[in-house]
Amino acid sequence: MVDAGVPLRRLESNLKSIGASPRDLGGIFLTHAHHDHVASYLIKKPFATRHGLNTYASTGTWRELLRRGCGELDHSACYRLEPSKTVQIGELFITAYAKQHDAAGAVCFELTDGEERLAVVTDLGCYTDQLLAALQGCHYYIFEANHDVQMEERSPRPWSLKQRVLGPQGHLSNEQAAKALTQLAGQAKGIWLAHLSEECNCPDLANRVISSTLQQAGLDVPVYNLPARTPSPFYGEDCRLEQLTLFERAEVENCSSATN
Numbered sequence: 001m002v003d004a005g006v007p008l009r010r011l012e013s014n015l016k017s018i019g020a021s022p023r024d025l026g027g028i029f030l031t032h033a034h035h036d037h038v039a040s041y042l043i044k045k046p047f048a049t050r051h052g053l054n055t056y057a058s059t060g061t062w063r064e065l066l067r068r069g070c071g072e073l074d075h076s077a078c079y080r081l082e083p084s085k086t087v088q089i090g091e092l093f094i095t096a097y098a099k100q101h102d103a104a105g106a107v108c109f110e111l112t113d114g115e116e117r118l119a120v121v122t123d124l125g126c127y128t129d130q131l132l133a134a135l136q137g138c139h140y141y142i143f144e145a146n147h148d149v150q151m152e153e154r155s156p157r158p159w160s161l162k163q164r165v166l167g168p169q170g171h172l173s174n175e176q177a178a179k180a181l182t183q184l185a186g187q188a189k190g191i192w193l194a195h196l197s198e199e200c201n202c203p204d205l206a207n208r209v210i211s212s213t214l215q216q217a218g219l220d221v222p223v224y225n226l227p228a229r230t231p232s233p234f235y236g237e238d239c240r241l242e243q244l245t246l247f248e249r250a251e252v253e254n255c256s257s258a259t260n
């Protein structure tokens with residue numbers, strides 16, 4: 001699991017709603033220690049401790065997490081994963097890459113089973129050639145399209161927050177995300193837009209900007225939006241949206257195994 005930014009109970013119920021249990025997780029990979037990524041660590045008994053899970057994070061993220069008041073952790077289950085390093089969990093290889101964001105030790109992740117590659121990239125103020133080179137050619141992207149610049153500028157948010165979001169250590173606009181994805185997604189089978197601002201973006205607008213920019217660049221890749229507060233639907237073969245949710249799927253499987 002990448003990040004654990006929703007409150008503990010919601011995280012547990014979200015997992016249950018897709019037919020998964022915390023025990024199914026091979027570990028938790030933290031991108032950085034902002035509240036919306038580590039909320040379930042900033043409590044007396046964090047999610048990882050409750051369920052005996054390993055946590056992987058950069059030194060900068062660990063320091064910041066402890067400074068912010070991380071709850072009780074089993075130290076033998078806490079691992080350092082520095083930028084440009086890879087760790088293997090089961091059949092998956094997970095690599096951290098440094099990113100530009102206003103949090104110490106912030107990283108994004110690439111996950112691969114040796115055949116297909118998934119990049120998970122949110123909370124990015126700007127991108128470097130180095131990061132683009134590292135993440136080029138993935139098959140799947142979960143990618144930040146945080147805001148529409150005009151909506152951000154016209155929003156009632158404090159000036160300092162607007163400066164932060166729009167700045168090079170803040171978040172990617174729809175246009176910035178579109179431009180990055182045209183350089184990254186030449187081999188991509190699917191793109192999921194994430195970390196959309198509820199105040200300063202519209203899912204339809206973000207999707208339109210990115211889809212049309214990719215099409216103009218000659219890239220025919222399905223682009224989906226991930227919801228901010230609820231589990232997304234299930235995407236199956238060829239990245240098509242499946243009508244069955246994972247929860248229903250789990251029930252169906254339980255039923256058939258019960259009758260077998």
Ligand SMILES: [Zn+2]
Binds near residue numbers: 034036037123195
């Ligand atoms: Zn965030």
Ligand SMILES: [Zn+2]
Binds near residue numbers: 032034101103123
């Ligand atoms: Zn952040």
